[in-house]
Amino acid sequence: MNQLATVFLIFFISTTINVFGQEAVTPRPSPLEVKTVKNEDTYVKVTYSRPHKRDREIFGNLVPYGKVWRLGANEATEITLTEDIKMAGRDLAAGTYSLFAIPQEDKWTIIVNSELGLWGAYNYKKDSDVMRFDIPTSTTSETWEAFTIDFEQRQDKTYLTMTWDKTKVSIPIDFQIIE
Numbered sequence: 001m002n003q004l005a006t007v008f009l010i011f012f013i014s015t016t017i018n019v020f021g022q023e024a025v026t027p028r029p030s031p032l033e034v035k036t037v038k039n040e041d042t043y044v045k046v047t048y049s050r051p052h053k054r055d056r057e058i059f060g061n062l063v064p065y066g067k068v069w070r071l072g073a074n075e076a077t078e079i080t081l082t083e084d085i086k087m088a089g090r091d092l093a094a095g096t097y098s099l100f101a102i103p104q105e106d107k108w109t110i111i112v113n114s115e116l117g118l119w120g121a122y123n124y125k126k127d128s129d130v131m132r133f134d135i136p137t138s139t140t141s142e143t144w145e146a147f148t149i150d151f152e153q154r155q156d157k158t159y160l161t162m163t164w165d166k167t168k169v170s171i172p173i174d175f176q177i178i179e
Contacts, residue, residue, distance in 0.1 A: 030073035037151035037158055039175040042083040046099070046160070048072035050146045058165040059103055068111070068121045071099050071162065072147055076118040086174035087112070087160075088133045097130060101162075101169075107134045108162075108169050138168045 030049040037044050051073040056062050063069050071077040077099040084093050088110070098118055102109040112130045115123070140163060147164040151173075159170040 028074070032074075033149070035149055035151060037173070039158070042081070042085070042175055044082075044085065044151070044160070044173065045080040046077065046149050047080075048077035048099075048147075048149055049074040050148065051164075052146050053143070053165055054145075059167055060105070063103055065104050066102060068100050068102055068124050070118075070121045071101050071149070074119070076100065076120060076124075077149070078116065079112070083175075086172075087131070088135060088171050089174075090131050090133060092131065098124075100124060103137075103167075105137070107136050109134050110169075110171060135169050135171055138170070140166050140168050142166075 028049070030051040033048055033050050035046045049072045059065065078096055079099050080096040081092065081094045084091065086092065092112060096116060098113040098115055100111040100113060100121055102111070109132055111132050113124065113128050114130055115125060115128045118124065143166055144163045148162070150161050150163075152159045152161050152170070158173040158175065160173055161171075162169045
């Protein structure tokens with residue numbers, strides 16, 4: 001009986017130590033977000049992580065001007081198209097791509113790149129660019145705490161928008177059939 005009690009005590013102590021030794025699961029500081037827009041049988045999906053301002057100076061500091069940025073945090077932002085579209089007036093074939101930007105004060109250079117599964121922009125390769133184009137920035141009246149990618153409908157047009165701090169970029173998306 002004494003031997004059985006000893007085995008039970010050892011089992012109890014080892015499982016108790018294991019239970020209390022586990023780390024608590026905490027949310028990511030830059031949570032994953034997925035945004036989609038649909039037009040008939042075509043959809044566009046953007047997957048990205050949302051960093052927060054947290055009293056930091058964003059553009060020109062945390063996100064330096066003139067350097068390739070992953071458009072978010074953690075993994076590089078990815079865009080998936082189920083059909084060909086026009087992005088900022090340029091043809092973009094159906095598929096999945098990484099999205100990057102080179103921010104400047106008055107414009108961003110948007111980069112659509114064929115490399116997937118990248119962490120940040122550390123392994124970005126210009127040779128894998130599918131397209132690049134410049135989009136002007138605008139200033140918002142309110143401060144956006146979290147980096148936000150969304151789709152907006154304005155006057156029968158769809159825009160892929162990116163907003164953070166007081167900066168906003170709007171990229172026109174055209175779902176018309178490309179020939």
